[in-house]
Amino acid sequence: MTSVDTHNAVSEPPTPHDSRPLYISTGDEEQHFKAAYRQGLSIVLKGPTGCGKTRFVEAMAHDLDRPLITVSCHDDLTTADLVGRFHLRGGETEWVDGPLTRAVREGAICYLDEVVEARQDTTVVLHPLADHRRQLPIDRLGITLDAAPGFGLVLSYNPGYQSVLKDLKDSTRQRMVAIEFGFPAPETEEEILTEEAGITQGTAATLVRFSQAIRRLKTPGLREVASTRVLIAAGRLIAEGLLPRDAARIAIAAPLSDDPTVQAGLLRMIDTYVGGHASGVPALIS
Incomplete structure (x- = not known):
């Protein structure tokens, strides 16, 4: 028997921090991020390793009072890792949401850190979420989810470190608002x-x-x-x-x-x- 458990299988997204993570603005990046978020635009953060991109997203999630789900991308990251997969439990097969699906359902901010480390065929699943549709097709369930109010998609990568083979697809770039980061003064x-x-x-x-x-x-x-x-x-x-x-x-x-x-x-x-x-x-x- 196959059942699709879209409630019990989904753990609650983390709640926002009680206190704001330390982030000191270096320009207009906070204003730009919040304006894009309020308009439902997806955001890509570009900058060198260790310059504060992750801390920035944590601070923005706190300010916007949204849960934050972070995924550290890597070469073996698959679409199923993001969206979800069937698991066998107690003799029955049930669906378990991945972190991206959880964020879409719960209206959380989903942050994909170093997104170009993931395979390009994996990031294609982001396209309908990143544009005006704000939808996540789940082919294995035969459904398409509309993003809940408050959902936000944020990507990051280091353009100075990546090779030509590890870069963000143009079709993905043009669905994003880009915010540049550097080291602080x-x-x-x-x-x-x-x-x-x-x-x-x-x-x-x-x-x-x-x-x-x-x-x-x-x-x-x-x-x-x-x-x-x-x-x-x-x-x-x-x-x-x-x-x-x-x-x-x-x-x-x-x-x-x-x-x-x-x-x-x-x-x-x-x-x-x-x-x-x-x-x-x-x-x-x-």
Whole structure:
């Protein structure tokens, strides 16, 4: 016997945060997001890894008093992972909604993080949701769902990191309002670090100067630059009692590259911008 359970199989979407997640605006992005959301427009956030896109969406969901369902996209993500599939339970087969379907039914914001990591045939299912129709066809059930009031679709990706083979289809792009993100201005990034990591303004300023130097580098072995996220991690280690140079080494320099030459250069920069030799690092690379 086959049954379609569209109530009990769907867990409740997460409720909005009690307190607003820390996000400091750098321009008009909050106004633009809320205007697009109120008009039922889908949104794509474009910007480097770790610049605050996810935190921004969390803050917007809080401000708009909407549940937020986040999906971290990857190469193996299938349409069924987003929409749902049949499961065998207690000898019967029942339908279980995926996160996208839950959001459509419940009027939640569905955030697909790094959407281009998913296969392009998977993202095609977003098209009728992302345009004026605001509908989700579920072929396996033979139904089409109209998005509940309050539903919002938000995608994000890093255009500087993706290859030609991993990019957002033009047919998807033109259904979206695009909001560009970059790293915050130095004074804003310092404020974020003092709030998030609990460090002094002086320590935050040191980490930000170090990150800016890395961001100016043009090195083939450096695929990504120091993000606000890794600066926060370093700051938290410093707040825990680690020396700033050690925190910078393990939270900023080490994750950015496995190339020994690049690593040596980053460690020399730690000496310049943070100070001293990191413990356990031979002097020959200082």
